Amino acid sequence: MWKVEAVSKVDNIFSQYVQKQSVFKDKTVLTSNFIPEKIPHRSEEITQLSLALAPMLKGFHASNVFVYGTCGTGKTICSRFVVNQLEEAAKDGQIKTIYINCKMKKVADTEYRLLAQLLKELGECVPDTGLPTDVLYRRFFENADSKRQTLVLVLDEIDALFKKIGDEFLYNLTRINQELKQAKLNIVGITNDLSFRDGLDMRVRSSLGEEEILFRPYNALQLKHILEERAKTGFETGLDEAILNKCAAIAAQEHGDARRALDLLRVAGELAERQGDAKITEAHIDMAEQKIDLDRVIETIKSQPSQSQIVLHAIIKLAESRKKTTKWADARLLTGDVFATYESVCKENGIKSLTQRRVSDLIAELDMLGIITAKVISKGRYGRTKEISMAISNSHLDRVKAFLAGRFSP
């Protein structure tokens, strides 16, 4: 392993690192933003999407498309690939694509920001705040219609946009074509929220989904093949078949998610490199799985509101105090006890506590996130309560505790 032996200016502390052959040839190939030259196992979906958009190359009306499917099934990569090709095939910039990831902060949080971003993509500068949105709409409209062109607006993670600003904006966009004289506007909406469509206004749903394309999860064999292709250019030396099989099998079990498979391989490579190993082994994959899992748990907890974090803190505190008599994972806590501990944590930290009913809702949310397990039990004539236990694995608890201890005392 690379270890800094003695600190002096004579031997640069990075020299060992620099001299060592890297496991990676090109790490960017293994990151999720990279668009590879070949996209195996998606020719059907790519064909469907290109057929829907192709008419605009001849100046005809093309359908708005709704792309959906679970995480890591290649929706983003395939859509970006197709619109890139479309732009390339069009003459004289007659087709312009605008890609927006609606989950990105400061881009699509408000109608104003989104319109400002669209105008920016069309080369027009808008102040960060201050103008009425109808002025922005008009400017966007006039700019778009200033020449004969087709705009393809790719709204990735469109469900996030809907959650933030509702469907009025989408409604306006889908109507805009009726007023444009020279230009045309097409929308490609992408989501992994399979129930998103059901929440939309009927009119928006039908115009947005003139064409719908479903991306199915990959199976283990397909995932292995995808990994194989990326690994060829990503890693310095070839990977053992067993390594590819293992990553593919883990990702196939988890909804056929190609991002998961790639992350496993990349993180395993990073761990191998850190340990000074020349090759990735199955042990590195196991460690990578643990690390990714832990990062995910911590990220989930970090993204929860403070009150939820306090509830979790209280649950862990209470479980720890019971640890002396039972095994940690077996500690069964009742809502009432959790609430009492929660109230005392709030008091200690000078935070106003919520009602027991609200805390019970937060417990249900933590359960849904898979952080705890809450089972409803009957207490005879005393009514019903919840029995709460930890769902985070023991190996992850220390990091979770450290994070919460950094936020709340004691």
Ligand SMILES: Nc1ncnc2c1ncn2[C@@H]1O[C@H](COP(=O)(O)OP(=O)(O)OP(=O)(O)O)[C@@H](O)[C@H]1O
């Ligand atoms: N067929 C494929 N060939 C090569 N790489 C792929 C393929 N499908 C997916 N990937 C890779 O897997 C990762 C996830 O793909 P992508 O981002 O397109 O998924 P997604 O369906 O948009 O997921 P999400 O719903 O979470 O946004 C990316 O790194 C992408 O490059």
Ligand SMILES: [Mg+2]
């Ligand atoms: Mg995506």
